[in-house]
Amino acid sequence: MTAKPTTPNPLTLEQMRQQFDAAPYPRIPPEATPEGKYNDLFVNNIVTPFYLRDRRVVDTQGTLILDAGCGTGYKALVLAIANPGAKIVGIDLSEKSIDLAKKRLEFHKFENVEFHAMSIYDIADLGLKFDYINCDEVLYLLPDPLGAFQALRRVLSPGGILRANLHSQLQRLVYYRAQEMFRMFGLMDEAPTEEHRQTVIATMKNLKVNVDLRARGWVSSCEQDNDDGREQIFANFLLSGDQGFTIPELFDMLEQSDLEFLSMLNWRQWDVQELFQNVDELPGMIGMALAMASPAEQLRLYELLNPVHRLFDFWCYSTDTPDPDRPVEEWSDEDWQTARVHLHPQLRSNDAKGELLKSLENQQPFDFAQLIDLPARSAIPVDGIVAATLLSLWDGPQPIQALVQRYKTLHPVHPVSLVPLTDAEAFQAVQNALTYLEPFLYVLLERQ
């Protein structure tokens, strides 16, 4: 046994390759499809972050997307489905994973893809610039995450966006303690094996149930003899190289890489104001400081108060990006009169339309959050007339005036006075509905 406590040794590239050749990730069968998984498609559709930043709806056709550390290619498949017409390039250190990724995309008949067994640190060797980079569940494993941010930043097109994530040190503390403990017993010196997994299970089960590590870190599903159980042990207790970070460390690395923070992917779940019963009743200096806190400070407060998120899962972009268009809250009346309205492309499926038609037939409100709940904290219902007005967005984007006319057709008179609805009243009703839905990105609004 190692007598002294050890510090997590960053893995060498060779050890990392061995780890993922031995246990390629994720263990999702090649035929599995993300079709119908609206949240996954929503965050992997590049329209989402580009709209959050620029208030513009990008055309995915012809864009170049990198999946850095693509593993067995499930996320590359999600990217390919979510971004029609985009070319996907996947890279990973592990050749075994790359082989599985190629087979997965072949199975789903995607041809506009290429895969390379190579390191993120060498990505510039491809001589490509990417409109969007996805680096999911990778950076917290790397010996030099800052170097990886900088390498990825160098291959981002001007105005391009990077999605990456890091493990939260505060949320995962219990696993870092477990990893340290098993490292002292020599379990993390080589690629993890089935014998190591059994050793973890036997040791954890042997701990008295009130011992803190067991009480906080062990759930019965870790003992399952299936892919899920195996993944829980390998991805938590025996994950060599796994490092945790704090929000200030994340922002420091972004600054040193000339990257600007855009948003967490699950931004609604990082709202620090939501953690208080009543922010208006906070002591003056706390309430004031909270209201004036920068995005980085708000996220830091959130992680100190409520470290429940395993990942800091975020989008960022290069600091030389042009200024974005003004947000909807700052639009003039003229901006509104000439606005163009899109449905989020991930909602423009026949299945989603079918759900809306079902609500109309049953004369029930239509809840947008039943399809994509990630940006919402509760149901986001619209009444039948608004739902029927928005139905035309399934055919493509519309000028707001077309929606206003449709609304007027559906709702020609005031329900009590029976006085015909004016254009201004119909416009106001449509504007109210769009203002309600846009913060969740169910509808996307562009100024002309």
Ligand SMILES: C[S@@+](CC[C@H](N)C(=O)[O-])C[C@H]1O[C@@H](n2cnc3c(N)ncnc32)[C@H](O)[C@@H]1O
């Ligand atoms: C936890 S898996 C994530 C796979 C995939 N991104 C996903 O989320 O499903 C981490 C992957 O990063 C790869 N990796 C680790 N270090 C790397 C490096 N320096 N360059 C490229 N890939 C690397 C590993 O081989 C492994 O496949």
